[in-house]
Amino acid sequence: MREGDQPRNRVRFAFEDRLDCPVGTVRHPAGDSVPERESTRRVPEENALDVPVHDDAAADHWAYCRRVEFREILRRRRMVRAYRPDEVPRDVLEKIVATIRRAPSAGFSQGQRFVVVTEADLKREVARVVGEDFYVGEGFAPWISGAAALVVVCAREADYHERYQQPDKTDAAGTEIEWPVPYWHVDAGKAAMLVLLAAVDAGLAAGVFGMPVERMAGVRDLLELPDDVAIVEVITLGYAAEDTASDRLSSRGTRPRKPLDELVRWERWS
Numbered sequence: 001m002r003e004g005d006q007p008r009n010r011v012r013f014a015f016e017d018r019l020d021c022p023v024g025t026v027r028h029p030a031g032d033s034v035p036e037r038e039s040t041r042r043v044p045e046e047n048a049l050d051v052p053v054h055d056d057a058a059a060d061h062w063a064y065c066r067r068v069e070f071r072e073i074l075r076r077r078r079m080v081r082a083y084r085p086d087e088v089p090r091d092v093l094e095k096i097v098a099t100i101r102r103a104p105s106a107g108f109s110q111g112q113r114f115v116v117v118t119e120a121d122l123k124r125e126v127a128r129v130v131g132e133d134f135y136v137g138e139g140f141a142p143w144i145s146g147a148a149a150l151v152v153v154c155a156r157e158a159d160y161h162e163r164y165q166q167p168d169k170t171d172a173a174g175t176e177i178e179w180p181v182p183y184w185h186v187d188a189g190k191a192a193m194l195v196l197l198a199a200v201d202a203g204l205a206a207g208v209f210g211m212p213v214e215r216m217a218g219v220r221d222l223l224e225l226p227d228d229v230a231i232v233e234v235i236t237l238g239y240a241a242e243d244t245a246s247d248r249l250s251s252r253g254t255r256p257r258k259p260l261d262e263l264v265r266w267e268r269w270s
Ligand SMILES: Cc1cc2nc3c(=O)[nH]c(=O)nc-3n(C[C@H](O)[C@H](O)[C@H](O)COP(=O)(O)O)c2cc1C
Pocket: 077, 078, 079, 080, 081, 208, 209, 210, 233, 250, 251, 252, 253
């Protein structure tokens, strides 16, 4: 169904429109005119009790039946390590990084943090600290200093402990859970994935690099990160340039994609 054909009470799923904009009331397609959000008080301590939340779409299961461009975005997503020198408008970057608010997180702890670097000098400094010069000397493009923006993906672990010390998350003795995995890193990865997809949606290319431990302190200093915020990875954004050298030599260029049945098991492992 084309957008114009939709009945008036069928509000489109926000993800199809713009990734950053506040999501208005979502109504059920059956014509129920009761705003879903106003009747939802599932997590009162998180929201301001009776105040309707206008910033969030209620689960709209009907929306999942509609065709979206996700498949195309996913098909185009790949690491690009060379960019044209063109500036990316600030509002485009803002929309991309605003996706952080759509990221899921354990207990809605929202420990994800981004530091967006667009100043040329600062990008060059980051590039210097992580050793870009070596690769440029080897004939690669200036992946980091040449990006329009660096999105430094960070995690604040303390958000998770603070959240899981709240009464609805502690056990009878008031004790925080034993963390099975460090979800602050996992959730930072989920936020990063949104940035990678939003970048493609905005016509940009993106890359990701991790930071060797010994270079971490230098970057932390440059960005003036507080002690309780950890760097997880860095996303580079820009308009794609020719990237043949790294396409050929990157991990993706030098090894096959694993077969699906090695990665996905059904019902049981064996
Ligand atoms: C956490 C993380 C760290 C990465 N670090 C680097 C890196 O330091 N250098 C690099 O060239 N690619 C890096 N990559 C990109 C991967 O090599 C790339 O995702 C993989 O080869 C698959 O290619 P594709 O993303 O284009 O499909 C990193 C990716 C992730 C998720």
